[in-house]
Amino acid sequence: MTRFTPGELEAARDRLVPDVVADGLEVLFCGINPGLLTAARGHHFARPGNRFWPVLHRSGFTPRLLKPxxxxxxxxxxxxxxxxxxRATARADELSAEEYREGGRILTAKVERLRPRWLAVVGVTAYRTAFGERKAAVGPQQRTIGSSRVWVLPNPSGLNAHWTAATMAEEFARLRTAAGVPAAGDVTADPTP
Known part of the structure; x- marks a missing residue:
């Protein structure tokens, strides 16, 4: 695994990480914004402490643990x-409320264009700010974007101590079931360290 110097990480500030998208997806997962390590590596959820990839597998979305x-x-x-x-930042709290709102407008247009069955926002605070839904909670939302339904998932960052990998996987699996996506592979093994 490549190690980056502080200068190399700082050079990744404001860098963009290309979307992984196609028309008509079952679920489009939506992070808050890329961290510096993620931007330096060029892959989503690339920080070692981030639990997105293990939780995605454990919940049955993927048949094996994928690397970023x-x-x-x-x-x-x-x-x-x-x-x-x-844009990439060292911490999500570097983003302004206006950036979140503008991100919500851009995301809405993207979802209208791509038409996923579900938009899954990972981070309730980001969802609340981006869409002006101050009382939103984790789970399915009343809001739709075109024909796309919306689900808010817990933030898989290692900093989110309120959710364990197991409880996050349960919530991701609830979305998978609601989306009608069959469990992929052996989800009984725990890939989370």
């Missing part, structure tokens, strides 16, 4: 990844 560098394989499962805010 294998993110394009998601398309074969009808899954994709984008972000509320495209």
């Amino acid at each position: 560098s294998e993110q394009r394989e998601l398309l074969a499962y009808g899954l994709g990844i984008t972000n509320v805010v495209a």
